[in-house]
Amino acid sequence: MSNTLISVKNLTKQYQAEQAGGIKNISFDIKRGDVVAIIGESGSGKSTLLKSIYGLLKTDSGEIFFENQRVKGPDEQLIPGHKQMKMVTQDFSLNIYAKVYDNIASQLSNTDLKTKAEKTLQMMEHLRILPLQNKKIIELSGGEQQRVAIAKAMVADTQVLLLDEPFSQVDALLKNQLRADIKRIASETGVTVILVSHDPADGLFLADQLLILKNGELLQTGKPAEIYQHPKHIYTAQILGNAVVLSKTDAEKIGLKTQKESVVFYPEWAEINSNWSSRRFEVKDVYYKGFYDELLLERNGVNIRALQLNRGEHKKNDHVQLNISHFLEF
Numbered sequence: 001m002s003n004t005l006i007s008v009k010n011l012t013k014q015y016q017a018e019q020a021g022g023i024k025n026i027s028f029d030i031k032r033g034d035v036v037a038i039i040g041e042s043g044s045g046k047s048t049l050l051k052s053i054y055g056l057l058k059t060d061s062g063e064i065f066f067e068n069q070r071v072k073g074p075d076e077q078l079i080p081g082h083k084q085m086k087m088v089t090q091d092f093s094l095n096i097y098a099k100v101y102d103n104i105a106s107q108l109s110n111t112d113l114k115t116k117a118e119k120t121l122q123m124m125e126h127l128r129i130l131p132l133q134n135k136k137i138i139e140l141s142g143g144e145q146q147r148v149a150i151a152k153a154m155v156a157d158t159q160v161l162l163l164d165e166p167f168s169q170v171d172a173l174l175k176n177q178l179r180a181d182i183k184r185i186a187s188e189t190g191v192t193v194i195l196v197s198h199d200p201a202d203g204l205f206l207a208d209q210l211l212i213l214k215n216g217e218l219l220q221t222g223k224p225a226e227i228y229q230h231p232k233h234i235y236t237a238q239i240l241g242n243a244v245v246l247s248k249t250d251a252e253k254i255g256l257k258t259q260k261e262s263v264v265f266y267p268e269w270a271e272i273n274s275n276w277s278s279r280r281f282e283v284k285d286v287y288y289k290g291f292y293d294e295l296l297l298e299r300n301g302v303n304i305r306a307l308q309l310n311r312g313e314h315k316k317n318d319h320v321q322l323n324i325s326h327f328l329e330f
């Protein structure tokens with residue numbers, strides 16, 4: 001069996017409206033069982049790509065293959081969507097007056113009662129919502145409803161789970177739990193997950209494969225660590241790691257030589273130390289970041305940011321020695 005589950009080939013979809021966006025000539029493969037995160041700012045085309053993969057949108061050109069079979073568009077079948085895939089949208093599409101159990105079990109209408117109960121209970125256990133089974137959806141928090149929606153989407157042996165902004169309704173604590181849950185469920189059940197998020201941390205945390213979209217174009221795809229360390233575009237470094245971007249002139253003012261137009265580095269690549277090669281910077285501001293500080297530093301009129309792991313060590317107006325051991329050139 002081929003490892004590739006989904007292949008997207010030269011996919012283009014432009015909306016027919018003034019200044020309309022869409023996606024342009026996108027190609028990539030998805031491996032069976034992987035968690036794939038589509039990352040990009042608002043309007044970059046993430047939802048358009050997700051809906052196209054599911055077969056909900058009529059695309060202009062290109063094709064999507066699921067197990068080597070072309071995914072049909074909405075005009076080619078009675079009920080748009082792909083049978084082996086399920087999409088959880090931000091509105092969850094749950095019956096709010098029905099119980100949690102019944103919402104999930106409703107997906108197994110062609111199954112005998114015993115199997116139906118077994119599968120529903122098992123899926124509730126995976127999502128840690130077993131104690132909620134007799135509650136009505138209307139009595140649940142946003143995060144709990146989200147879990148029910150995911151359980152409902154997965155219970156009927158779904159092969160691909162499509163999640164549109166799955167963490168938009170939940171607070172930071174629950175978000176961390178849900179992210180870990182999705183990662184765990186994917187590895188326990190073997191389901192392939194494709195999720196859309198505007199928060200790059202989601203992708204870095206849980207994805208096997210990241211896709212970075214900008215203005216409808218796929219800038220880069222690959223493993224999160226690979227893309228983080230070797231971004232092909234300045235935008236990717238900015239969105240993933242809040243990178244410092246300097247023009248050639250500014251880079252040279254702080255002692256970084258380049259033949260290219262820009263120099264890019266992550267704040268953690270700027271190391272505070274007093275080696276011979278270190279340069280003096282003035283601390284302009286200190287931002288509290290929890291277990292570390294971010295320093296806003298200045299030298300010859302150029303501002304950069306660096307991390308201070310030893311919290312509180314250097315304060316505003318102090319001078320520090322900095323060694324930028326590694327940087328990228330664009």
Ligand SMILES: Nc1ncnc2c1ncn2[C@@H]1O[C@H](COP(=O)(O)OP(=O)(O)OP(=O)(O)O)[C@@H](O)[C@H]1O
Nearest residue numbers: 015017020021022041042043044045046047048198
């Ligand atoms: N039905 C539509 N008709 C016209 N333009 C649309 C339509 N749907 C989306 N667009 C436009 O296409 C572009 C991509 O939209 P899409 O919803 O795919 O982006 P997104 O990255 O998911 O954004 P967000 O994070 O805000 O949901 C945007 O410029 C959007 O305004």
